[in-house]
Amino acid sequence: MFASIQPYETTIILAAGVVALIALILAVSGLIGQRILKRRFKKWRTIHATADLEAxxxxxxxxxxxxxxxxxxxxxxxxxMRKQLRHKVSTPQVMRYNAFAEQGSDLSFSIALVDDEENGVVISSIYGREESRTYAKPIKGAVSTYPLTAEEQAVLSHVAVTEERSND
Known part of the structure; x- marks a missing residue:
């Protein structure tokens, strides 16, 4: 049966087989592509019920x-809020000290309560055996209209140093 086939016929049969194989590959890849497109279309339909892309x-x-x-x-x-925050007390600082050399402990204190613009108050309490006194001195731009003691100046400058460190 195959003995009567001519050489050109063999070539034609092989070429037809190759074309059929290529057509089969293209058909399978087309089906796969169609399934991928269907999945994508279903995704788009979930975005909007009518899949109206303009909507x-x-x-x-x-x-x-x-x-x-x-x-x-x-x-x-x-x-x-940033503006308001600049006018809030930043980092209060407290310094305890011995106001009188004859008394033995650090019962006096100064506290600085200032905002970022260095406005606020320095409060000092001086403890003595017979009496204690408390003073409040307003601060505007790190300066007071009342004379500041060395301890009050120290606690005020300590606030400025702490603020510089926290801004870095």
């Missing part, structure tokens, strides 16, 4: 605009 795009733009507006509101709120 999805419009909704996305609206959502972005809402987020932009909310972001601007939050930015202005943060700016307002």
């Amino acid at each position: 999805v795009y419009a909704q996305t733009l609206e959502a972005v605009e809402e987020l932009r507006s909310e972001f601007e509101t939050l930015q202005s709120e943060v700016q307002r």
Whole structure:
């Protein structure tokens, strides 16, 4: 049966077989591609029931605009809070000391309560055997209109050093 086949016929049969094999590969890859596209289409349909891409795009733009507006509101709120925070007491500092050499312990103290702009108050309590006194001296720009004791100046300068370290 095969003995009567001519050499050119063999070539034609082989070429037809190769073409059939290529067609089979293309058909299988086409089916795989179609399944991938169906999955992608199903994903798009889950985004919006009608899969109307223009509507999805419009909704996305609206959502972005809402987020932009909310972001601007939050930015202005943060700016307002930063302004307020600059006027809050930063890092209170306390210094205890012995106001009188004849008494044996550090019962006197000075405390500095200032904001970031170095405005606030220095409170000092001087302890003595017979009496104790408490003083409050206003501070504006790290300077007081009342004379500051060495301890009050030290506690005020300690606040400034602490603030510089925390800003670094």
